[in-house]
Amino acid sequence: MSGLAQLGIWNDPALHDALSWYLAVAENQRPAKFRIAATVATELDLSTCGEDALWTELERLTTIFLERWQTIREGAPLPPEADGPSLLELCRELAYRMLAHCNFCPWNCCVDRLAGAKVGACKLAAGSRVSSHFHHTGEELFYRGTDGSGTIFFTSCNMRCLFCQNGDISTDKDNGEETDPRTLATMAWTLRREGCHNINWVGGEVIIHLHSIVDAIALLGRDFVPTSAEIRRARRTKADGFFWFDEVSEAATYDGKFNAPILWNSNFFIAPEAMKILRVLTDVWLPDFKFGPGRCAITLARTPRYWETVTRDISLIAEWGEDFTIRHLVMPNHVECCTYPVLEWIADHIPAAPVNVMAQFHPDNFCDPASTKYRGKYAEIARRPTGAELENSWRRASELGLNFETASFERRGAFAGPALMEL
Ligand code: SF4
Structure with missing residues (x-):
């Protein structure tokens, strides 16, 4: 048993219930979904099939996958991998087909990103x-555990949050190093063997890199072992490269082959087709839910259709019975228009979902008065939330009966007692 499973945070039964699949995969008691997908064979010749036929096949194989996933959850052994193409390779093929008329997210730019002559909103x-990629020790305790969350940070974004807390990478698409799927797989392979509890794909935003990530995951599901040149290449962006981590292959295997929970850490501005691919690859989801149903997503992030997209996508993962936790960042002057409606929607639709009501907003990017990027028109949000704004947010979450204290207050040890008493 790893340090993750021994944490007292799992004494919260709601959290344990919500993340039981994730924990079982993290502990290598169950195979990750990508390992199951590799067992679901397809008879199609993927490279010559039309895209419509590929989507029909995804629907057919997803049904088989879900039945298999259920039996494996109940303790059945993992069947042998398919000899030929499988659901895993089908997902990869579909992601690249989508890339040629990109519709990964609701911008639906329809540009051919393979040709690259035109680009879309991202x-x-x-x-x-x-x-960068590294053992992240700043995520929620159930993700960072004792050895860190194996986090891979991608550049650029499909939203334009003027306060972005990762503005250096979300607004600079040329930040970091160009990678290919084998280098990405090497990063994930190494982080997991070094003890990370999950592979945490994040940005910027990750959905805009769907093809690269699905390609890397497909490699990991098929006996991937990096070359020494690939390991050296991957290390160029390893932010904790000066630390020494013992590599233990058994810490990263199920039934003798690579295993790791896939964590999709995203703004959730995702198209339904992309969600269908992610469904059979993602072990645990971490959606952001920032803005209320009014115009704030437009004025603060220049993103139309935000509310309907994010509520639809969160509803989907709840209906699918997926493991997930939600993050909501409390923004100054946006408690009534954003925080309250977000919390109320969660209470009305998915009341058992674990929620992190986050206090760490700081003025950044275009609302940081100390930055040359600062714009005076964003003064309303150019400060930290007040104590009263945070207190009101947590009090509303409490009144609504949300499952938020463990995720929001774990650094205070508040899950051992009633957190709001401390306010
Ligand atoms: S990922 Fe989204 S923003 Fe980027 S090209 Fe595709 S549809 Fe447009």
Whole structure:
């Protein structure tokens, strides 16, 4: 048993219930979904099939996958991998087909990113760049555990949050190093063997890199072992490269082959087709839910259709019975228009979902008065939330009966007692 499973945070039964699949995969008691997908064979010749036929096949194989996933959850052994193409390779093929008329997210730019002559709202062609990858010790305790969350930070974004807390990578698409799927797989392979509890794909935003990530995951599901040149290449962006981590292959295997929970850490501005691919690859989801149903997503992030997209996508993972936790960042002057409606929607639709009501907003990017990028028109949000704004947010979450204290207050040890008493 790793340090993750021994943490007292799992004494919260709601959290344990919500993340039981993730924990079982992290502990290598169950195979990750990508390992199951590799067992679901397809008879199609993927490279010559039309895209419509590929989507029909995804639907058919997803049904088989879900039945298999259920039996494996209940303790059945993992069947042998498919000899030929499988659901894993089908997902990869579909991601690249989508890239040729990109509709990964609701911008639906329909640009051919493989050709690269035109780019869409994310400004990316087919390449993917990684800013850094490392053992992240700043995520929620159930993700960072004792050895860190194996986090891979991608550049650029499909939203324009003027306060972005990762503005250096979300607004600079050329940050970091160009990577290919084998280098990405090497990063994940190494982080997991070094003890990370999960592979945490994040940005910027990750959905705009769907093809690269799915390609890397497909490699990991098929006996991937990096070359020494690939390991050296991956290390160029390893932010904790000066630390020494013992590599233990058994810490990263199920039934003798590579295993790791896939954590999708995203703004959730994702198209439904992309969600269908992610469904059979993602073991645990970490959606951001920032803005209320009014115009704030437009004025603060220049993102239309935000509320309907994010509520639809969160509803989907809840209906699918997925493991997930939600993050909501409390923004100054946006408690009534954003925080309250977000919390109320969660209470109305998915009341058992673990929620992190986050206090760490700081003025950054275009609302940081100390930055040359600062714009005076964003003065309303150019400060930290007040104590009253945070207190009101947590009090509303409490009144609504949300499952938020463990995720929001774990650094205070508040899950051992009633957190709001401390306010
Ligand atoms: S990922 Fe989204 S923003 Fe980027 S090209 Fe595709 S549809 Fe447009």
